[in-house]
Amino acid sequence: MRRATKPKNVPACSSCRKLKVRCEILDDLTQASLQNVRCHRCKTLKIQCSYESMDRSIFRTGPAKMTTSLVPTVSIPKIPAPNPAPLIRELSTVIARSSTGQTVVDMDSLPTHIWQFYRGSTGDWHYGGIFHYEDSLDWAHPLGAIQQLSDRYNASVASVVTRPRILAAATSRSASGIDRLDEILSPEQIKHLLEIFEEKYVPWLNFSLIRNETNPSNSPEPSSSSSNITFINSTSTLDLICCTIASRHLRPSVRSVVAPKLEAAAEDAVSEILFHPVLSESIESIQSLLILALWAPICGGSGSNRRDGHLLLVSAISMAKNIRLDEAPERLSALEYLGSLGHTFDEVQMADTANKARLWLSLTNADSLLCVGHGRNTYASRFRSSTSTSLFPMPTPSSPTLPTGLSEARDTRLDLFGQILDATEAGLKVPLNSLEDVPKWYNDIHEALQRLGHLERLITPLPVVSDHDTFYFRMLVILYRACRLLVLYHATFSARMLFMYAGRTLNLSIFEGIIPHNLDILMIWSKDAFHTTEANLISLLEVDVSLLGTSPDITFHIISLIVTYLVSYKFYVFNLRYKASPFTHDSVNAKCIARCIGVLNTAAYSEDHPAVRCARLIEGVQALWENREEMFKLGDAPVLRPEDRFRVTSKKPGYYKDQSTMQEAFYETVEKNLEMLYKPAGPS
Known part of the structure; x- marks a missing residue:
């Protein structure tokens, strides 16, 4: 039957x-x-x-009207599907809403396996899926994971963006559909945008833009100064790129018309540089790629169409090496040494060499900034002086040396940021593969944190005592704390992964193998990371909102990581105690996060600005915390308990039907070696 x-x-x-x-x-x-x-x-x-x-x-x-619910007791109203568009992936129409009717988070945009975790009793997590999952974000590299999560989430809730080349071709005067800079903007508009870029964006680069002085094919007249922006060159790629990025400051009615044309022209210029690198190798081309690596045009390039800024930067660094720009710091160091011996040099030559050295250092800093937290290897080699001194005068705790002028202030930031990134890279490279690695792992992480702590003493007073670029020094402090968080996160994440893949101790209150020098180092570093994150969030609320929108795009992924870590830590405490702990200052944090969202939305220059996408993701992440009681219900019983993962012989029917034979053999091997692996650590 x-x-x-x-x-x-x-x-x-x-x-x-x-x-x-x-x-x-x-x-x-x-x-x-x-x-x-x-x-x-x-x-x-x-x-x-x-x-x-x-x-x-x-x-x-038979059929009845279906009501979809991804979160228990949360209703989900129907949302009209967007108008169909060619080559645009279907947008999610499933939005979870809280009891007040406000949007919580788009559940479909989050990784699928996030809903395979459940909580039972206090401190007891359960996982109901397979051990490895294809859609998993790689949280070993948190900035890369945050960037992917932001793309997934914003692609599901943002409006469809038409490609700028299509918009530009509709009103182009040229047969090719791509207009020149002087055909898109008037001379007054070009001058205005170049001045905006010089005032608001060049301080992030920490060098003066270098323009071609004499080039018959590129410049009809020589420019008297490398930083002179009164002369407009309609064929200059660098001017085009600067105007494209600065166009976000135009009025919305003007920006909606000219921004797509500028981006289409910029794409065409960059394609020419990348496809013909030998002919395009010039200081202007290198600077153009560096700028686009840090700031993407705001009228497109999000989600699946997002540019990989690091690929553009690698091309710029390759060109810089071909024209021996990487030797500029060494040449400057040699000239300064000879000058200290009484030799004299032409001031123009010294200034030119110094600015090229700054350009190379800016390239190496950008390379590190786009690699840390992403699992990438840097492409540029950082300059290290043979005399162990910096190229530019630096403040020290024992001397009253302070940046006196604008150029000195930028040189200070350039050098300090390079040292911060260097120490961060050293900390992120420390491995932890077994308990035998713990002593060296601890010492290397501790050394990296000490280096960062020394730099903190140098940079913390600068926003207060410097007469120039106060906002940019405040942002340097925020970036420093973010780098410290990355090192602390890497250390604690490595320890958790060791126990996840090699078994787990029978004592849930402590990782017995990781107590170097009798220190509960994981608790110490976790609290350090939490306090660093809290301080960073507060510092963010104190910066000049009118300038925050000029930050490189990666800055907003860093801000997303700061808030995501803060919320994750609260979930961690909530799971341990089965209630929100007063230690997490939930009401204070909630208000800070709410104000952070407001600051980001205020700082954005348009609806597709990176600050808006950052605010949208933060709002969704915070909403997960606010709806924690609805998300994790005891009625949703677990499929797989953590302790069962290592007890293959006594597994219950159906518990491991998705596990492979290889994984079962792995768990059996781990079970046999638990006693050997997790002996209490001896004296150091």
Whole structure:
């Protein structure tokens, strides 16, 4: 006799839908069984099934109006689908809403496996999916994971963006569909945008823009100064790129017309540089790629169309090496040494060499900035003086040396930021593969944190005592704390991964193998990271909002990471104590995060500015915390308990049906070696 399974048009139960697993009813659907209907999976695991509370008639009469719910007790209204557009991926239409009706977070945009974790009793997490998952974000490299999460989330809630080349071609005067700079903007507009870039964006670069002085094919007249922006060159790629980035400051009515044209022209110019690098190798081309690596035009380039700034930067660094720009710091160091011996040099030559050295240092800093936290290797080699001194005068705790002028202030930031990134890279390279590595792992992490702590003493007073670029010094402090967070995160994450892949200690209150010098170092570093994050969030609320929008795009991913870590830490404490701890200062943090969202939205120059995408993601992450009681219900029983993962011989039916034979063998091997691996650490 054939079993009467549930009709195909009946939706899966909420538990199976969360895990995206097969949901079926294998029992005969008799009048008696309908009184307590459950799907086969929920019945086998003895967990609550949403079918028990559904209208029984749906199993007899066929389809009923379906209400989707990804979070228990949270209703989800229908949202009209966007108008179809060619080559645009379908947008998610499933939005979870809180009881007040405000948007919480787009659940479909989050990684699928996030809904396969459940909480049981206090401190007890359960995982109901396979051990490895294809859509997992690589949280070993948190900035890269945050960037991917931001792209997924914003792609599902943002409006469809038309490619700028399509918009530009509609009103172009040129047959190719790409206009020149002087055909897009008037001379007054060009001059205005170049002045904006010089005032607001060049301080981030920490060098004066270098323009071609004499080039018959590129400049009809020589420029008297490398920083002179009164002369407008309609064929200059550098001027085009600067105007493209600065166009975000135009009025919306003007920007909507000229920004797509500028971006289309910039794309065309960059393509020419990349496809013909030998002909395009010049200081202007290198600077153009550096600028676009740090700031993407705001009228496109998000989601699946987002540019990889680091690829542009690698091309710029390759060109710089070809024209021996990487030797400029060494040449400057040699000239300064000879000058100290009484030799004299032409001032123009010294200034030119110094500015090229600054350009190379800016390239190396940008390379490190776009690599830390992403799992990438830097492409440029950082300059290290043979005399162990900096190229430019630096403030020290023992001397009253302070940057006196604008140029000195930027040189100070350039050098200090390079040292911060250098110490961060050293900390992120420290491995932890076994308990035997713990002493060296601890010493190397501690050394990196000490280097960062020494730099903190130098940079913390600068926003107060410097007469120039106060905002940019404040942002340097924020970037420093973010780098410190990355090192602390790497250390604690490495320890957790060691226990995840090699087994776990029987004492849940402490990782017995990781107590170097009898220090509960994981607790110490976790609190350090939390305090660093809190201080950074507060510092962010104190910066000049009118200039925050000029920050390089990576800065907003860093801000997203700061808030995400803060919320994650609160979940960690919540899981341990089964309640929000006063230690996490939830009400204070919530107000700070709310104000941070407001600051970001105020700082944005347009609706597709990176600050808006950052604010949107932060709002969704904070909403997860605010709806924590609805997300984690004891009624949603776990599929796989952590302790069962290492007890393969006593597993319950169905617990490991998704685990491979190789993984089961791995767990058995781990179980046999637990006692050997987790002996208490001896004296150091």
